[in-house]
Amino acid sequence: MDIRKILEDVKEDKLSIDEALKILSRLPFEDIDFAKIDHHRKIRQGMSEVVFCEGKTEQQVLKIFERMIEKGEVNIIGTRASKELYEYLKENLKGDIDYYEAARIVCAKRVEVKKNPKGHVAVVSAGTADLKVAEEAAIILEILGNNVKRVYDVGVAGIHRLFSHLDEIQSANVIVAVAGMEGALASVVAGLVSKPVIAVPTSVGYGANFKGLSALLTMLNSCANGVAVVNIDNGFGAAVVAHMINSLANGNL
Template sequence: MDVRKILEDVRDGKISVDEALKVFAKMPFEDIDFAKIDHHRKLRQGMSEVIFCEGKTKEQVLKIFERMIERGEVNIIGTRASREQYEYLREHLKDDVIYYETGRIICAKRVEIIKNPKGHVAVVSAGTADLKVAEEAAIVLEILGNNVKRMYDVGVAGIHRLFAHLDDIQSANAVVAVAGMEGALASVVAGLVSKPVIAVPTSVGYGANFKGLSALLTMLNSCANGVCVVNIDNGFGAAIVAHMINSLANQNL
């Protein structure tokens, strides 16, 4: 619930002071036994809590979504969501629920998204096998209101494919570079741009990739300037960093 809206409703006589106090009392967080929902996060960080669905039952996911919808949240994001969880939400929620299969993202109570007026974030992936992580980043960015340009399957094994998109990459306010195997793509991109590069190692690769560890170490040891690294397969984490950078860029328009 937006604090300003509550105060305006009190001013306009739509709700009483006591009713507003009840809302504020639950605002820091709401304890629903198995989870403590951080309703205060949007006020602190400018974006609502995002639900990590993996490891939760479909009933638990539903209850969290229901509580957030009751508090007036819109475009609620659930990451690492299964189709089973999505189907359960779609069956039980009155509000629109959308599922992005590749990125494994649920978005509930979908309303029109107001995009940042200028600028974009480039999401670049090395191979098609990295698509799940790249799409997690791209979809979260779009739901948060960012213009996104995707450049997929442009890894170092055929570097000319990357150069074909150089204008879009260099003009971005931030770049998310997603790569498995040896993870070299982030260093190559960072050496070509003057903007921050958020590197995402993926668990894609043969045995010595160690489920993304080799890509992670490559990115951490990058000699290119301006690279920051998130955890293995963490497209969501990269999206949040890129969103914050893009928001700052738009504030200075």
């Protein structure tokens, strides 16, 4: 069934709006040989497909962005994007494209979305070395329309630094806690607040950190209530979950 037939059936009362929406949510992807672009993800999930750029050629990323723009999509996000990729896209892609170097994010056709008016998301990081993962989460959240408060370099080695920011952390609708080394920050934060904490282990640390495994295990074994854990260095994944929770708090989902 094509979109025109669906619309005609809705117009003629042969199909309800809800039934049509259900069909549209299952419409096929676009096959461009090396990728299958899911143009209808926004219908199903409320946000467009995000492109993981690492491992793709510059030409492949360009082609995906071009096809998404042709379909009328805005705020097209690419994660794990290098500065070289950004320069290539800027030179070859029609329209505006922004680059967030610390977060390694590109965003094409940036359009400001309506902000969630009630409250904010707090992104808390243990150390400056965790900044790239924390910023990935913060930038994704902002592009999706969330108010974000950053609280950085407040790890457990100097816990008094965290305490000086408790008001803005406790008043958040949801907290993203980013930490490497032993990953204790998430447990400490969760023990102080009544809001969900999304823990992000990072690969920051010395040898026995095992590239983030020690932080991951600490967070998974947290004795504090209300902690959910995403994959190592996955600031993007944490941001999407936090966005969904914050949208629910604002009545938008």
